[in-house]
Amino acid sequence: YETVNGFSGNLTTNSFDAAYECWGDAVVANRRAFVARPKMTSRDNGSIIKENPDRIMYSEVGRFDTFPVFNYIDIGTNDGDEFTAVASLADRLLCFKRNKLYVINISSGSDTSWYLETEHEGYGVDWPASIAKTENGVVFCNKTGVYFYASTGQVSSLSERIRNDYQSFYKSGDSWPYGLTQLGYAPKYKHIVIMQDASGSDAANNNAYIFDMETNSWTYMLDFFTSQKTYSNFTVDWNNELIVGYDTNGSVSQLQKYNSASAAVTNQIAKTKDIDFGEPGRLKKVYKVYATYKSNADQATPLEFAVDGKASFSDFATGSNVAPAGGDSGDLDANSMVWDVATFTADSVQTCQSIQLKFNPPDSGTFEVNDISIEYRPLYKRVS
Numbered sequence: 001y002e003t004v005n006g007f008s009g010n011l012t013t014n015s016f017d018a019a020y021e022c023w024g025d026a027v028v029a030n031r032r033a034f035v036a037r038p039k040m041t042s043r044d045n046g047s048i049i050k051e052n053p054d055r056i057m058y059s060e061v062g063r064f065d066t067f068p069v070f071n072y073i074d075i076g077t078n079d080g081d082e083f084t085a086v087a088s089l090a091d092r093l094l095c096f097k098r099n100k101l102y103v104i105n106i107s108s109g110s111d112t113s114w115y116l117e118t119e120h121e122g123y124g125v126d127w128p129a130s131i132a133k134t135e136n137g138v139v140f141c142n143k144t145g146v147y148f149y150a151s152t153g154q155v156s157s158l159s160e161r162i163r164n165d166y167q168s169f170y171k172s173g174d175s176w177p178y179g180l181t182q183l184g185y186a187p188k189y190k191h192i193v194i195m196q197d198a199s200g201s202d203a204a205n206n207n208a209y210i211f212d213m214e215t216n217s218w219t220y221m222l223d224f225f226t227s228q229k230t231y232s233n234f235t236v237d238w239n240n241e242l243i244v245g246y247d248t249n250g251s252v253s254q255l256q257k258y259n260s261a262s263a264a265v266t267n268q269i270a271k272t273k274d275i276d277f278g279e280p281g282r283l284k285k286v287y288k289v290y291a292t293y294k295s296n297a298d299q300a301t302p303l304e305f306a307v308d309g310k311a312s313f314s315d316f317a318t319g320s321n322v323a324p325a326g327g328d329s330g331d332l333d334a335n336s337m338v339w340d341v342a343t344f345t346a347d348s349v350q351t352c353q354s355i356q357l358k359f360n361p362p363d364s365g366t367f368e369v370n371d372i373s374i375e376y377r378p379l380y381k382r383v384s
Contacts, residue, residue: 006060007068013041014068020049023057024176025128029088030106033064036083036095037176040069053082053176056095058111075102075116084178085128087138090151092117094138096131098178099124103153120155123147126172127179129198129233134185134213139192141183143170146194146211158192158211161273162218171197171205180205184234186242189260190214193242195224198231200246222268226254269360270369274309276354277374281382286350288375289316289357291342297365298330303344304360307352316357321345330363339370353383 001009016022016038024037037053056073060066073095081097088094091107101123106114124142125131131140137150145159145166159166171180180197190213197205208224211217225231229246237243242258277284289303301322304313319331323343326333332342355374361367 007070011068015065016040016067018049024053024083025085027086027088027093028064029093030091030109031061032106033059033067034086034088034093035067036086038067040067054078056083056086056093061109071111073104073114075104076100076119081124082176084176085125085131087131087133087140089133089138089149092153094149096123096125096140098126101149101155103149118153123155125179127177127182129177129182130179132183132185132192132234135187139183139185141170141181141194143167143172146183146192146209158216159218162209162220165220166209169196169207169209173199182231182233184242184244184258185236186240186258186260187236188240188242189258191242191258191260193234193258195231195234195244198233200228200230203227219270229254269358271358272356272372274354274356275374277376277378279378280353283351283353283379283381283383284355284376285379286352286355286374286376287346289344290373290375291344291359292339292370293332293335293342294337294339294368294370295332295334295361295365296337297363297367298326298334299332299361299363299365299367300326300330302332302359302361302367303342304358305350306356306358307350308354309356311356313356313358313360317344317347321347334365337366351379 018041022039023035026033026035035057038055038057039049039051041049054077057067058071076097081099083095083097085096091105093104093106095102095104101120102116103118104114105117108114125140131138137148139148145157145163148156148158172178173180180199182195182198184193186193192211194209196207206223206225206227208221210219210221226246232245234242234244243255245255247253301315303316305316306313322331324333359369
């Protein structure tokens with residue numbers, strides 16, 4: 001028996017088939033199954049179910065349901081933390097605790113040749129729903145930000161530009177599974193979608209952040225998900241569509257598919273970062289703003305601005321300073337949803353260190369912005 005199977009026939013158990021035996025997360029890599037925080041019958045007493053939140057177990061080669069009790073990876077034991085998720089990328093196994101990421105090289109067919117390649121403090125996750133795999137790496141989120149583990153082995157932050165807003169957006173719980181905020185990847189659109197609260201416990205927490213991996217831009221979406229619904233984790237279907245389900249009365253009753261197409265919604269704005277033109281210590285005069293846009297309705301003074309990081313917004317121009325001028329219902333003309341260039345001329349020239357722009361269309365309809373250009377002149381005068 002031992003010659004054929006590689007382990008003794010006297011083991012109390014070698015699988016997860018007894019009542020209450022389970023694991024927290026699992027992944028298949030290099031013809032083995034790896035499971036995090038297993039709960040398994042004790043080898044010392046077959047009547048005791050023992051949970052090991054500090055352990056990663058792995059199956060025999062090609063036998064994904066066979067887990068001898070001695071098949072476990074001995075890393076980060078007794079450090080006061082616990083494993084929450086596992087993922088794989090090429091020949092690496094990514095083992096997440098709440099506060100740390102361990103990267104193990106599992107390229108060898110023999111488990112005795114595996115080794116800890118790197119460890120990253122502060123890059124843990126709260127639960128498996130915080131992780132998604134992309135074409136070029138693994139993306140994950142935690143309470144400090146959104147990160148990308150590339151096939152080169154480097155970890156980079158995707159959320160530096162939204163750090164403060166994101167950290168107040170993120171939600172976590174007090175017991176396993178600790179996460180409430182979850183993440184998914186839509187390969188069809190190259191978008192990362194972050195749901196604020198999958199538990200549905202708060203009607204105000206149905207918002208989302210969306211990151212476009214092609215433009216490296218963030219969008220904050222209000223009321224993006226149905227309020228007060230308990231959501232499943234994200235997954236990708238056969239057609240590379242990102243889907244998610246939510247339940248009613250304890251059973252999944254609705255599946256939703258992510259679609260990046262424009263739609264008419266309320267309370268949406270498009271806000272830029274605080275733009276200092278690469279010279280934060282110098283004053284500038286700002287004259288005009290040009291925007292390539294689409295709109296199916298006239299919009300009355302849709303562009304607002306704030307200067308010097310104050311985030312106190314005012315209309316950039318009156319209707320007489322907007323081209324193309326709208327009809328009776330607004331200052332910016334509708335254009336039958338074809339691209340046009342809008343010109344906003346300031347009522348008075350703004351002298352500032354930096355400027356932030358916000359598109360806040362007051363009228364209902366669909367409004368899209370493709371690009372923004374600013375006409376300005378730097379002053380040879382430093383900020384005092």
